Amino acid sequence: MTQSPTKTTVYIFDDGKAREKFHIMNLGGAVRVNKFGVGIILSCFLLLVILYNRKTQSSYDENSLVDDEGTVSLKDLLNAAINAAERGGEQVKAAREEADLNIKSKGKTKEGVNDPLTDGDMKSHFAMFYSLKKSLPEAEIISEEHDTGEVDSTNIISASGMRDKSVEEVVKQDERVQLSDIQVWIDPLDATKEYTENLLQYVTTMVCVAVRGYPTIGVIHKPFEKLTVWGLVGKGVSPSLSVVSKREGPANDVADIIVSLSHSGSVEEVAKAAFGGKTNIIKAGGAGYKTLEVIKGDADAYVHVTLIKKWDLCAGNAILNALNGNMTTLDGNPIDYSSRKAYKNEGGLLATLYNHKVYLEKMKGVKN
Numbered sequence: 001m002t003q004s005p006t007k008t009t010v011y012i013f014d015d016g017k018a019r020e021k022f023h024i025m026n027l028g029g030a031v032r033v034n035k036f037g038v039g040i041i042l043s044c045f046l047l048l049v050i051l052y053n054r055k056t057q058s059s060y061d062e063n064s065l066v067d068d069e070g071t072v073s074l075k076d077l078l079n080a081a082i083n084a085a086e087r088g089g090e091q092v093k094a095a096r097e098e099a100d101l102n103i104k105s106k107g108k109t110k111e112g113v114n115d116p117l118t119d120g121d122m123k124s125h126f127a128m129f130y131s132l133k134k135s136l137p138e139a140e141i142i143s144e145e146h147d148t149g150e151v152d153s154t155n156i157i158s159a160s161g162m163r164d165k166s167v168e169e170v171v172k173q174d175e176r177v178q179l180s181d182i183q184v185w186i187d188p189l190d191a192t193k194e195y196t197e198n199l200l201q202y203v204t205t206m207v208c209v210a211v212r213g214y215p216t217i218g219v220i221h222k223p224f225e226k227l228t229v230w231g232l233v234g235k236g237v238s239p240s241l242s243v244v245s246k247r248e249g250p251a252n253d254v255a256d257i258i259v260s261l262s263h264s265g266s267v268e269e270v271a272k273a274a275f276g277g278k279t280n281i282i283k284a285g286g287a288g289y290k291t292l293e294v295i296k297g298d299a300d301a302y303v304h305v306t307l308i309k310k311w312d313l314c315a316g317n318a319i320l321n322a323l324n325g326n327m328t329t330l331d332g333n334p335i336d337y338s339s340r341k342a343y344k345n346e347g348g349l350l351a352t353l354y355n356h357k358v359y360l361e362k363m364k365g366v367k368n
Helices: 035-061 074-096 119-135 165-170 192-196 267-275 287-296 314-322 356-367
Strands: 006-014 017-026 071-073 104-108 114-117 140-143 176-178 182-190 204-211 214-222 227-232 255-260 279-284 301-304 326-328 349-352
Touching: 071 074, 074 119, 074 165, 074 182, 074 204, 074 214, 074 227, 114 192, 119 140, 119 182, 119 192, 119 204, 182 192, 182 287, 182 314, 204 287, 204 314, 214 287, 214 314, 227 314, 255 267, 255 287, 267 279, 267 301, 267 356, 279 287, 287 301, 287 314, 287 349, 314 326, 314 349, 326 356, 349 356
Parallel strands: 140 182, 255 279, 255 301
Antiparallel strands: 006 017, 071 176, 104 114, 182 204, 204 214, 214 227, 301 349, 326 349
């Protein structure tokens, strides 16, 4: 008996939906499966999957600053940090010009002050974090903000593509460090509360690179002044950084102490108790801003007595280190930046460019 031809319909599915179909005619003979041919087809399929995955990662790998030995240049890291901070600043400025900042709340601080979150924070985080991630794919990058869902970073340009003129002028000798020894701390928008109140002089974006927990590279960008300053320990600081000449004590014997405008706690009372009647308290927003005020001599010391996050501090700490200044807890201990988990500094803060021991002793006396 002659067997009638049969028709088999084959569907190709994608994401659970039939995207394509075709027919196979069996003219009556037995259908035999060639195992060797099936193996070739499966191998080709797996190769395509691997190539696709590599393609999605290529935008990271081709811009990586890390060499085959797992080391990275401090000079390259500084250039990338400047690029990222300025890119974040563009987002902060653009968001501020919008009619609605889309302000949300992250809760209240220990002092009972609202801790806001805006589109400026998130857009800056996105630009800074992913541009650095493309430059340092396997680095530990610690940001104040966090993604809330799926992120498409395809169009983000790597931070490794820029060479800053000031870096080329100042940093004459480079040094390489192991990628595993570094942590990158970023603050996409420092002084968010002041940002929402249009007190834009206090607003900064910041990037810091710590090497084995020690703040080594610091970048502070003021987006509304188009000013970027930086420091690289042992190599120099940016020519745009205004630095006060060395002095032995407070000008006119009056200690100018800069403290937080919105998170002050009892710092004003503590500072006056420590330094006596000849104390001028300056209130300002943003840890980055306050550290720069100390560096340029408009304040003798920056004091904070309550909890503060390390992404607020690291960049300023690195710049002070590059100038042989100091930022410590109120017990005089250096602040360690080696752990993402230990992101809170609960030991208070004292930052000075000169005479750190003198101010520290006065603060210890009050604390004790």
